[in-house]
Amino acid sequence: MTQAFVAVLMGSDSDLPTMQGTLDILEKFNIKFEAKVTSAHRTPAATHSYVADAESRGCKVFICAAGLAAHLAGAVAGITTRPVIGVPIDCGPLHGQDALLSTVMMPGGVPVATVAIGKAGAKNAGYLAAQMLAVADDELAKAIFEERADSALAVGEKDRALQAALKG
Template sequence: MDFVSIIMGSKSDYKIMCECIEVLKQFKVPYEVLIASAHRSPDRAKTYIKEAEKKGAKVFIGAAGMAAHLAGAIASMTTKPVIGVPLSGGALDGLDALLSTVQMPSGMPVGTLAIGKAGAINAAYLAIQILALNNTELALALQEDRQHKLHKLEADSKEIEHFI
């Protein structure tokens, strides 16, 4: 079974990553969630990644704040797509996490998204788009979601529109 693996650096990341989980649930995409730190538990992360690949993980999402080496560490352990979600925290309020996640050496890509909630939500959407490359039902669900967003925007606009 194809699924998305979400790995967080600490439990404090869970609240934001629930946004990601909710999108995956909405699209009925199977997922796993684990806390494993690039710094405090690298062996745990490595063991899990290898097991997850054997079980069918097709995309990994790594979410961490501050030094935020988790997504890069995941990328060093798999050739599957890795999506990085930098999270707020510490003195730089997420900028440190963004730079740590996005500045990967060539040949070791991490698709890095926005800091925080928007990044968590978009990580789910990007993972779903990757899975949809080989899943027509999922591709259609994404198209329907886009249409729904368009209709909602139009309805919202009608509530406030004013023209001269």
């Protein structure tokens, strides 16, 4: 029996500082993952081979990060029917705007769930993958719910402290 996991693919090793947020979220929820550098443009055959192999070993979600032309998520979505989450990396002269458009503008029938540019998007990719897996995992769903509830409480506490300071 294969164990479900998330594949986190990066177009370049320079994407790792941004994508650390994804890995941290997956670790927080004890989600098994593999992280790999592979390029849609420089190593297309290796990318295709990895995706096919990962599927056969139980990969349930692919998270793909790339900057500039950002074709990695689209290339992966073209060869799998598993969910693909694209993370546009904030780099280059357009500061990730080109990566965002390349990631989000997929043809009908080949979807890529696209998150925000950069570190916030990387964190959200981890959360989105966790939520996708939680559809079939009640324990994971409960952990995500509890984490979100704790976050809401923290916001409320910060607001009360701010209000007290303003009255002070």
